[in-house]
Amino acid sequence: MTPLELFGEQFMQRALIAALLTGLAAPAIGTFLVQRRLALMGDGIGHVAVTGVALGLATGASPLWTAVLVAALGAVLIEVIRERGQTNGDVALALLFYGGLAGGLFISGLAGQSAAALNRYLFGSLTTLSRSDIVVTTVLAVAVVGLCVGLAPQLFAVAQDQEFARVAGLRVRAYNLLVAVLAAVSVTVAMRTVGLLLVSALMVVPVATAQQLTRSFRTTIVAAMALGALASVGGLVTATFASYEVTVAPGPTIVLLALACYAVAWPIGIWSRHRARLREPFPSGQAAPQHGACDEHPHAHGPGCGHLAVPHDDHVDYVHDGHRHAVHGGHYDEH
Amino acid sequence: MTESAAVEVRNASVALGGRPVLRGIDLTVAPGDFVALMGANGSGKSTLVRAMVGLRPVIGGEVRLFGTPLDEYDAWSRIGYVPQRATAGSGVPASVWEVVAAGRLTRRRLLRPLSRADRAAIEDALEVVGLVDRRRDAVTNLSGGQQQRVLIARALAGEPELFFLDEPTAGVDLPNQQVLADTLARLKERGATIVLVAHELGPLAPLVDRAVVLRDGRVAYDGSALQDHEVHQPWFAEPHTHHHHHERPPSVSAPVGRDDQLPGGRR
Numbered sequence: 355m356t357p358l359e360l361f362g363e364q365f366m367q368r369a370l371i372a373a374l375l376t377g378l379a380a381p382a383i384g385t386f387l388v389q390r391r392l393a394l395m396g397d398g399i400g401h402v403a404v405t406g407v408a409l410g411l412a413t414g415a416s417p418l419w420t421a422v423l424v425a426a427l428g429a430v431l432i433e434v435i436r437e438r439g440q441t442n443g444d445v446a447l448a449l450l451f452y453g454g455l456a457g458g459l460f461i462s463g464l465a466g467q468s469a470a471a472l473n474r475y476l477f478g479s480l481t482t483l484s485r486s487d488i489v490v491t492t493v494l495a496v497a498v499v500g501l502c503v504g505l506a507p508q509l510f511a512v513a514q515d516q517e518f519a520r521v522a523g524l525r526v527r528a529y530n531l532l533v534a535v536l537a538a539v540s541v542t543v544a545m546r547t548v549g550l551l552l553v554s555a556l557m558v559v560p561v562a563t564a565q566q567l568t569r570s571f572r573t574t575i576v577a578a579m580a581l582g583a584l585a586s587v588g589g590l591v592t593a594t595f596a597s598y599e600v601t602v603a604p605g606p607t608i609v610l611l612a613l614a615c616y617a618v619a620w621p622i623g624i625w626s627r628h629r630a631r632l633r634e635p636f637p638s639g640q641a642a643p644q645h646g647a648c649d650e651h652p653h654a655h656g657p658g659c660g661h662l663a664v665p666h667d668d669h670v671d672y673v674h675d676g677h678r679h680a681v682h683g684g685h686y687d688e689h
Numbered sequence: 690m691t692e693s694a695a696v697e698v699r700n701a702s703v704a705l706g707g708r709p710v711l712r713g714i715d716l717t718v719a720p721g722d723f724v725a726l727m728g729a730n731g732s733g734k735s736t737l738v739r740a741m742v743g744l745r746p747v748i749g750g751e752v753r754l755f756g757t758p759l760d761e762y763d764a765w766s767r768i769g770y771v772p773q774r775a776t777a778g779s780g781v782p783a784s785v786w787e788v789v790a791a792g793r794l795t796r797r798r799l800l801r802p803l804s805r806a807d808r809a810a811i812e813d814a815l816e817v818v819g820l821v822d823r824r825r826d827a828v829t830n831l832s833g834g835q836q837q838r839v840l841i842a843r844a845l846a847g848e849p850e851l852f853f854l855d856e857p858t859a860g861v862d863l864p865n866q867q868v869l870a871d872t873l874a875r876l877k878e879r880g881a882t883i884v885l886v887a888h889e890l891g892p893l894a895p896l897v898d899r900a901v902v903l904r905d906g907r908v909a910y911d912g913s914a915l916q917d918h919e920v921h922q923p924w925f926a927e928p929h930t931h932h933h934h935h936e937r938p939p940s941v942s943a944p945v946g947r948d949d950q951l952p953g954g955r956r
Contacts, residue, residue: 385781388780388781389779389780389781390779390780391779391780393780504800505799505800507790507791507794507797508794508799510783510787510791511791511794513779514779514783514788514791515772515775515791517744517770517772518770518772518791518792518843519791519794520743520744521742521743521744521765521768521770521853522765522770522791522792522794522795522847523763523765523766523794523795524794561781565781565782568782569782569784569825569826569827569830570782570783570784570786570787570825570827571781571782571783571784571787572784572787574781574782575781630830634830
């Protein structure tokens with residue numbers, strides 16, 4: 355089968371749609387989780403969702419819907435625990451994570467399910483999506499993206515400064531719960547793409563990549579969604595082509611591609627932050643009072659002389675070898 | 690309806706974790722007042738301001754804003770709250786403009802784009818605090834004093850009448866304190882009511898109409914801050930102006946519990 359024929363197949367087109375939607379939805383809600391320093395919440399919800407999937411498989415109900423339900427309940431519970439106690443919050447969350455995972459494995463064992471059925475959800479299986487799976491995925495993903503973007507000003511304010519948001523009259527608790535539920539929904543949307551165990555990567559890694567290079571929230575969320583879509587679709591396509599030679603699962607490929615993007619962005623981010631720090635203007639009016647002319651200076655400073663030029667009040671200081679030289683008449687002052 | 694007080698606190702008590710922090714506080718702030726809440730660390734001044742905006746429940750007594758009990762109060766666009774500067778930034782970068790724009794949410798409706806009036810108010814707020822040219826910068830790249838100005842601009846963006854500022858000068862260098870004072874002076878000219886928590890006033894001193902000193906959760910002094918000002922420095926000024934005290938001169942930089950010596954209700 356040629357690649358062209360392969361991409362013409364319905365199952366492949368469904369997989370592409372699911373990958374694209376997941377790639378957009380997961381980083382959209384992931385940005386708010388990262389902003390509130392809850393990067394691992396997606397992981398926790400993913401573990402809890404295992405129980406939901408197992409329940410669905412055991413009872414014959416749609417695993418997608420049972421997963422949405424159980425994951426949302428788990429997310430709300432996590433949010434309540436987080437809100438209540440600062441002291442043992444992380445331990446309580448850990449209990450919930452492991453309980454969710456163990457409960458899922460236990461239930462599927464009881465029901466005599468094959469490991470393969472659960473594996474599809476644990477590690478993702480883009481190519482086995484049915485028509486109705488795609489419809490549900492689309493509806494949920496569009497809802498997540500729509501709410502994340504539409505309510506962005508409110509969600510941003512709540513995540514940025516809860517107390518200010520409360521005094522501004524926002525229903526902080528409702529927004530917090532909404533974020534938790536949206537996170538749960540996007541976990542279940544993403545579980546067929548990258549699998550429940552890797553879901554959090556798609557929510558967090560594109561955001562971490564984007565914020566290496568951004569200075570505002572809006573560009574961060576947009577860039578994260580673009581990177582997420584790129585990684586998911588790119589990962590699926592890569593995995594498809596690679597499958598002619600060896601067995602390559604799309605889920606891990608997507609995550610590895612997202613991580614590769616991060617690996618590229620990270621040094622660039624470090625470099626640009628370092629550069630910005632060096633070029634930050636010196637504080638005004640703080641030239642040392644005893645500053646004087648420096649010794650004889652064979653080099654002529656000027657724009658493009660190769661030395662770091664930093665604005666300082668009404669002039670420019672040239673920085674080299676631990677000196678700050680400012681032009682003063684025919685000589686250089688040490689600032 | 691006669692003009693009601695901007696803030697009315699009657700016999701209010703607040704407890705934190707079961708321990709009473711404020712006891713029997715009575716305080717009325719008239720519209721247009723510039724009130725400084727002062728006191729040592731742990732005297733409860735920040736808790737009082739947080740109780741006034743509803744972030745701390747009162748266990749006894751009541752708080753009214755513009756005549757409405759806090760429980761029923763919903764006209765939050767009239768209130769501008771400037772919290773203590775958070776030390777930890779959030780996980781995702783946010784630009785100065787975005788943080789200031791968040792202050793406009795008191796007047797925006799759900800799922801509506803920014804109106805022209807919204808944009809103008811945000812612009813005006815940035816202009817008042819002098820950060821128009823830093824609007825695109827990430828807040829975390831700003832100095833502490835500039836971050837404090839961002840928080841004030843955020844409150845300004847909602848065009849409120851009543852401001853609560855919690856320690857706006859803490860950890861802010863002198864040039865930035867001066868900018869802050871100029872900003873507050875402009876607000877005062879516009880007729881805003883301002884309730885300010887401060888450990889030391891510095892350049893804000895000339896703006897204050899009235900000082901309320903808390904000591905151990907109670908009001909220890911409530912009166913004109915300017916009464917004395919014409920004669921010599923006000924009581925909360927730099928310690929070296931206070932040498933008329935005997936024994937241990939009170940000092941704004943004294944450790945907790947040291948600057949509670951208020952002879953005759955005044956320090």
